[in-house]
Amino acid sequence: DPKTLTPVEYYYKVPGDIGERPVLVVDPMLATANSAVAAVTRLKENRPTDIKFACLLAAPEGVRTFHAAHPDVPVFTAAVDRELNDHGYILPGLGDAGDRIYGTR
Template sequence: MENVYIMNHPLIQHKISMLRNKNTGTNEFRKLVEEIGILMGYEALRDLPVENVEVETPIETCMTPMISGKKLAVIPVLRAGLGMVNSILTLVPSAKVGHVGLYRDPVTHEPHEYYCKLPEAIDERISVIVDPMLAIGGSAEAAVDFVKKQGGKNIKFMCIIAAPEGLKRLHEAHPDVQIYCGHLDRELNDHAYICPGLGDAGDRIFGTM
């Protein structure tokens, strides 16, 4: 699928395997999510625009590339997406942070919005939406919808694991969005959990199991 990137780097796969382990504690889980986000972000941000600026080195003055344009926007899908925000901020400390709050209906599994706050001039920024899990795909689709409704045009979506159903839904709904996925899992079960998955990412990040 065009604009879909499944990561195969050994470091990413190794850390995802550690995430899956039910015995991985909250503190280690949180650190792993951030580390995976950094590794994925390095790849997802490889097409950031740059411009040459004049810099004075200890030896001489030279023209050298720096990131150009409006500051990047990182937009976590609450609440699990918060675990990946520092990943992007580690790479681009000047990035602005927005938030999209969604909850999933326990019966229909469809998303409902309860909060959306994005940086100003979102239409001039590259937006990176982050959520560790792409299951049914409804929340991801809705999050992209919100960003587009406020003018966002250049949008990337980053998740650590995805189900084929969610990946297909998001890609079909927003084929222009670049999707970066750490691992494509087998399927969703009857309760809309990713299999083999890693459980509820939000609960494991915040220790609320």
């Protein structure tokens, strides 16, 4: 939810044998980490053999939040920017990843 910065689950479907597989969670950016934390929490209900998280860009606040919730899940990122703004955007950042990918702005 863009106003509260809390995740909203719209759809969840995983293979029936996810408990026998490793999982790589990929998100373009790790900003607040709220969505990533919720996604990994949901995945852990199915007990995959291993979970890793990968992103292109992260904020220090997001990395701290993610590791506080899931210290057992490593985070792989290409870069860590300096901070988040009041709207939960990474600064200096790349803008909104969804807008860039889908050309909505």
